[in-house]
Amino acid sequence: MKSAVETLNPTRVRLTVEVPFEELKDSLDAAYKKINQQVTVKGFRKGKIPARVIDQRFGRGAVLEEAVNDALPKFYTEAVNEAELNVLGQPEVDITELKDGETLNFTAEVDVRPTIEIPDYSGIEVEVDAIEVTDEDVDKSVEQLRERFASTSPVERAAEDGDVVTIDLEAKVDGEVLEDGIASGVSYTIGSGELLDGIDDAVKGVEAGGEATFTSELKGGSAAGKEAEVTVKVTQVAARELPELDDDFAQLASEFDTLEELKADSLKRLTNMKQYDQATQAQERVLEKLLELVEVPVPEKLLEDEINTRKHNLEHHQLGQMGLDLAKYLEIQGKTEEEFDAETKEAAVKGIKTQFVLDELVKQEKLNVNQEELTEHLMRRAASSGMSPDQFAQAVVEGGQVPLLVGEVARGKALAVVVEKATVKDTNGEVIDLDDEDEVETATEVAAEATEADATEADAEEKSEG
Incomplete structure (x- = not known):
């Protein structure tokens, strides 16, 4: 077998493949065997009809068609591997020549991942909101707790x-x-x-x-x-x-003995929440800056599929659970269908670019995902899907989606590497040093959201329901 690659554009190639006829022998034998099991010829036992009789009765063309359909995926895969292509989606195959006893020639056009050059990203600088928890914030939190015990x-x-x-x-x-x-x-x-x-x-x-x-x-x-x-x-x-705001209330509503201890805990909890929001904001803004630095061509067919997937998940999962259809959703949002389509396309382009860039960083930085990291991510995804960890894990495994989860964690680690080298300041001009463990966790969530990770949960839910 001989093959050649022609680059049509940065995201699409055409493979030209020439296959000597003798390499079709196994597929021809399989074709005769299959037809033997499907037809009956008077004077011959089922499965024992000679090849020449099948050619006479049903035509050599039917055998060749069956053999070529069987062989094409194997030869296509060999050509892809030989050229070391990173293909996306299914190819468009065209048989250009089929001469019985001589040769099989075909072409296959397919989208490929573009070659991406990651420039120096150590100079990225972003600004995030400063962490500020006021007495009013604490009082509001305590008041909400008080409302629950009314x-x-x-x-x-x-x-x-x-x-x-x-x-x-x-x-x-x-x-x-x-x-x-x-x-x-x-x-x-x-x-x-x-x-x-x-x-x-x-x-x-x-x-x-x-x-x-x-x-x-x-x-x-x-x-x-x-x-x-x-x-x-x-x-x-x-x-x-409403109960009186005193030590008795603190003992009723919490594990604390005094109202002051309850307020101190509220302050700590609100601060932690603001720190998490700040870390998420840092990840999102660093990702935006990174994408601005990298030129990323987007395959048209992949973009079309991504847009359709996002629309499907919105209509059949998110809106379906709320009892809404797309028209009603757009009415509530105050958007036209054109505006919705433009926003969906923009988000899809960002998702594809994010995946390409972070995947390239995973290779460049030689990042791996261990079992503990995968398990922790699976637990978080299960919680957000409303399924138990066991249910979610079973659905993910049965749906063959473990590689998707591994990819999410790896991309999160890649983003965390970029954030670690970036300069993050708050609105007060203070340099922010993000916690390493939280950095990877929030980066994974930010990267997953950008690449539309909801599809994984939706597929897992469908698998679980099925």
Whole structure:
């Protein structure tokens, strides 16, 4: 077999392959054997029909077609390996010449990873938000905890802001009560915004036993997006009572003995959260600067597939879980379909460039992923998917997606290497030294998000459900 490579553009090549006919012998034998098992010829036992009889009865062309279909993948793979190509996706194969007993010639056009030159990135500088936790932030955190320990007691008065009301609901569209538009004994905190638009104004001022009617757009169910006439009946009004902010509350709501200890813990927790956000911001901004430094051609077919994958995951996984379709989502977001398509394309281009650049860095820096790093990443991904680690791991293995997870961790380590050499300052001008362990973890998440790692979770969920 002889092969040659022609570069069509930085991301696509054409392979020209010439195969001597004798190299088709194994595939021809397999073709005769397969046809032997499928046909019946009077006077011959099944599977024992001579090749010449098959040629006479069914045509040599049918045998050649079967043999070539069997042989092409093997010869294509040999040509790819011989040329040391890093191919992307499936090839477009064209048989240019097939002479029985002489030769098989074909061409294969396929996308390839572009050659990428990574320049010196040690001079990257980025600015991130300074970490600042105020007394007001701590007080707000403690107040949220206090809200969770509020008690309620029924009152005989009209409902007010902050009260918890027990209500019955009935929704009508075009005068007809919806089958899924009736709910009884619903507990609702006035002002929380957790139910329908307009319900707060409707129930305020209503006592137990009273009712009110209002119009609202339904957020879910069989008539999602339609205007409905909603009747709400208040069966109970209860006032919320917050516990006193003192040491007794600290002991009730936490493992601490005093309110001061509880506040100190809140300060520490909020600071840790801000540090994590700061690290994530640093990773994202360093990645953006890195991508600006590198020229990365993007294969058209790969870009098209990536855009379609992102749209599929949004429509069939994220929006499906919320009971929305794409049209309703765009309406809520205030975007046109053209704007959505442009944003999706931009994100897809960034994702492909991120993967190419970081994969090249993995090779350049000779980075490896050990079992412990892979396990830790799998645990985090399982938690974000809502599946147990065992379920997620089983789905990933069955779906053949372990290499994808390994790639995510490796790219995270590559980004962490770049961040380590970058200069990161906060808005106060202070140089930030990110924690090495947190650096790899956040870098993995940032790199995975940029390359649309949600596809892995979506595929894992589909595998688990199947």
